[in-house]
Amino acid sequence: xxxxxxxxxxxxxxxxxxxxxxxxxxxxxxxxxxxxxxxxxxxxxxxxxxxxxxxxxxxxxxxxxxxxxxxxxxxxxxxxxxxxxxxxxxxxxxxxxxxxxxxxxxxxxxxxxxxxxxxxxxxxxxxxxxxxxxxxxxxxxxxxx
Amino acid sequence: xxxxxxxxxxxxxxxxxxxxxxxxxxxxxxxxxxxxxxxxxxxxxxxxxxxxxxxxxxxxxxxxxxxxxxxxxxxxxxxxxxxxxxxxxxxxxxxxxxxxxxxxxxxxxxxxxxxxxxxxxxxxxxxxxxxxxxxxxxxxxxxxxxxxxxxxxxxxxxxxxxxxxxxxxxxxxxxxxxxxxxx
Numbered sequence: 001x002x003x004x005x006x007x008x009x010x011x012x013x014x015x016x017x018x019x020x021x022x023x024x025x026x027x028x029x030x031x032x033x034x035x036x037x038x039x040x041x042x043x044x045x046x047x048x049x050x051x052x053x054x055x056x057x058x059x060x061x062x063x064x065x066x067x068x069x070x071x072x073x074x075x076x077x078x079x080x081x082x083x084x085x086x087x088x089x090x091x092x093x094x095x096x097x098x099x100x101x102x103x104x105x106x107x108x109x110x111x112x113x114x115x116x117x118x119x120x121x122x123x124x125x126x127x128x129x130x131x132x133x134x135x136x137x138x139x140x141x142x143x144x145x
Numbered sequence: 146x147x148x149x150x151x152x153x154x155x156x157x158x159x160x161x162x163x164x165x166x167x168x169x170x171x172x173x174x175x176x177x178x179x180x181x182x183x184x185x186x187x188x189x190x191x192x193x194x195x196x197x198x199x200x201x202x203x204x205x206x207x208x209x210x211x212x213x214x215x216x217x218x219x220x221x222x223x224x225x226x227x228x229x230x231x232x233x234x235x236x237x238x239x240x241x242x243x244x245x246x247x248x249x250x251x252x253x254x255x256x257x258x259x260x261x262x263x264x265x266x267x268x269x270x271x272x273x274x275x276x277x278x279x280x281x282x283x284x285x286x287x288x289x290x291x292x293x294x295x296x297x298x299x300x301x302x303x304x305x306x307x308x309x310x311x312x313x314x315x316x317x318x319x320x321x322x323x324x325x326x327x328x
Binding site for chain 1: 164168172178200205320324
């Protein structure tokens with residue numbers, strides 16, 4: 001059986017695809033877009049260290065949803081998110097991406113809790129506050145670039 | 146090195162790995178993806194723009210890649226979905242409507258040009274395939290050009306395997322008629 005479609009590959013290569021290639025300019029445009037995207041993404045060190053510690057602390061023993069976390073911050077007199085609630089969720093998302101916290105959906109609400117890694121960080125910071133704090137700061141800056 | 150520092154370093158390495166991977170994917174599959182996209186949108190500049198967007202999308206979605214499929218299948222699936230999204234977009238519908246109106250205005254030079262090239266067998270086959278409705282065109286292309294099995298086509302296009310079989314059969318019938326008319 002001679003299927004004319006067996007010639008398709010050859011035919012298309014000789015016709016429509018003849019001058020069609022993904023150029024270096026186009027590839028570079030992709031690389032540039034990736035670089036730009038990295039810089040426009042939210043960065044961890046954009047936030048105060050204390051704020052991050054308060055968040056980790058608030059979900060240390062029980063999981064909480066975003067609003068409970070923001071109430072906790074408010075009680076600690078941390079007003080970082082008072083006018084921009086949405087930013088809190090950006091930060092939570094970022095901490096989740098870094099594997100410091102995890103989340104699960106329960107009845108349409110997202111509850112956050114510490115991962116093992118997050119617990120270790122928090123424990124280290126609380127044990128030897130000044131020294132480890134510097135180290136946490138370092139982590140946040142490095143992880144954000 | 147403290148554990149915290151290690152985490153920081155691995156996060157940085159992870160970023161560089163991802164960029165290198167996209168680089169390799171572009172080298173290996175850049176042309177293939179461009180050709181694939183072209184069969185959907187039939188316009189070189191649009192195909193190039195979309196291919197660019199597809200690789201950026203892949204970079205963003207790399208963490209979702211779970212190795213349940215091959216990297217190529219994953220990449221093709223993103224490309225196909227992105228092309229179809231474009232065809233559904235308002236922008237595309239608007240420009241093609243204008244093109245369709247323009248087609249009704251006869252152009253003498255276009256006719257002559259077509260007569261000269263149309264007699265070539267390769268051109269005839271390619272033209273016929275490109276003129277198929279998308280649901281048939283994609284299956285013919287993936288099967289005969291990309292040489293994917295029907296099962297692979299089913300998973301790449303997220304179409305039921307029986308639908309793939311039916312469409313391939315129908316596509317061949319349509320092509321037969323189209324090519325007969327041309328000759």
